[in-house]
Amino acid sequence: MKSLGYYNGKTGPINEMCIPMTDRAFYFGDGVYDAVMCRNNIPYLLWEHIDRLYSNCRLLGIIPPMCKNELSLTIKELVEQVEGEEKFVYFHVSRGSGIRNHSFTKGEGNLCIMIKPQALDNVYEKMDTVLKDDIRYELCNIKTLNLLPSVLTAQAATEKGCEEAILHRNGIVTECSHSNVSILKNGSLITAPCDRFILPGVTRAHLISVARENGIDVCERKYTVEELMSADEIIVTSSSKMARGVKSVDGRAVGGRDENTLSVLRDTLYINYLNATNI
Numbered sequence: 001m002k003s004l005g006y007y008n009g010k011t012g013p014i015n016e017m018c019i020p021m022t023d024r025a026f027y028f029g030d031g032v033y034d035a036v037m038c039r040n041n042i043p044y045l046l047w048e049h050i051d052r053l054y055s056n057c058r059l060l061g062i063i064p065p066m067c068k069n070e071l072s073l074t075i076k077e078l079v080e081q082v083e084g085e086e087k088f089v090y091f092h093v094s095r096g097s098g099i100r101n102h103s104f105t106k107g108e109g110n111l112c113i114m115i116k117p118q119a120l121d122n123v124y125e126k127m128d129t130v131l132k133d134d135i136r137y138e139l140c141n142i143k144t145l146n147l148l149p150s151v152l153t154a155q156a157a158t159e160k161g162c163e164e165a166i167l168h169r170n171g172i173v174t175e176c177s178h179s180n181v182s183i184l185k186n187g188s189l190i191t192a193p194c195d196r197f198i199l200p201g202v203t204r205a206h207l208i209s210v211a212r213e214n215g216i217d218v219c220e221r222k223y224t225v226e227e228l229m230s231a232d233e234i235i236v237t238s239s240s241k242m243a244r245g246v247k248s249v250d251g252r253a254v255g256g257r258d259e260n261t262l263s264v265l266r267d268t269l270y271i272n273y274l275n276a277t278n279i
C-alpha cells in the first residue's frame with residue numbers, strides 16, 4: 001500500500017478513510033498528536049514520541065484508547081504495510097466523540113494514525129527562513145491539534161520561497177512554526193528553555209545531548225532576535241529535518257561562521273538516525 005490510514009481499529013488508504021463528524025478533533029481540534037520518521041520499518045525514537053503523546057494526554061485529561069505498548073505495536077504493524085524505505089508516521093488522540101458541546105465528553109479518546117512515504121530532509125542543505133511574530137497562545141508545550149497560527153506562519157514562509165518561519169514574542173525567539181530553533185555563539189549552543197512557549201522537541205533534546213557528549217557548552221536560556229541575526233550558526237531541529245543550518249532570515253544572510261560545530265551536531269544526529277536498529 002502507498003499510504004495507510006487507521007481510525008479506531010479500521011484501516012485503509014488515507015484518502016478513503018472516514019471520520020465521524022462527532023469526533024471532537026473535527027469541531028475543536030480537541031486532541032494531541034505526535035509524529036516520527038520511519039526508516040527500514042523502524043519508527044525512529046518512537047518511544048520518546050509516545051511518551052510525549054501520553055504526557056500531553058495527561059495534561060489535557062484525554063484518555064488514550066490503548067496503552068503505550070499497544071500503540072507502539074500497532075504503529076510497528078502498520079508501517080510494515082506501507083511501501084518505501086522512508087516513511088512519515090503521524091498519530092493523534094482526540095478527546096472522543098459527542099454532539100458539539102464545549103464541555104468535555106466522558107470516555108476514551110479516538111486514535112487516528114496516518115503513514116505515508118516521505119524522505120528525511122537533506123540535512124546538508126541550509127534553509128531560507130522568515131521571521132514572524134509568534135501569535136500562538138500559551139500552551140505551546142503541548143502538541144495539540146490546534147495549529148492555525150502555525151499553519152499561517154508556515155504558509156507565510158512558503159509564499160516567500162522559504163522552508164520555515166522563525167517565531168518571536170516581543171523580540172524573544174521562541175521556536176519555528178513546526179520545528180525548534182537554536183543558535184551557536186562562540187562555541188556554545190544556545191536554545192530557548194522548555195516553558196509554555198516552546199514544544200520540548202525530541203530532536204532538540206538529542207541535539208543538547210550530542211552537544212554535551214562532544215564537550216560543547218549548552219545554555220538553555222531566552223535569546224533575542226538580535227542574537228539570532230548575529231549568531232555564528234542557526235540550527236533548526238525536528239523529527240523530519242533532524243538538524244539543519246539556516247542560511248537566511250528575511251532575505252538577510254546569517255550564520256556560516258561555525259561550520260565545524262554545526263557539522264559535529266548535524267552529522268552525529270543524522271548518523272544516529274541512519275544507524276538506528278530499534279526504538
Ligand code: PLP
Nearest residue numbers: 178179180199201202203238239
Ligand atoms: N516545535 C514545533 C512547534 C513542532 O511542531 C515540532 C514538530 O512537529 C517541533 C518543535 C520539533 O519536535 P520534534 O523534534 O519532537 O519533532
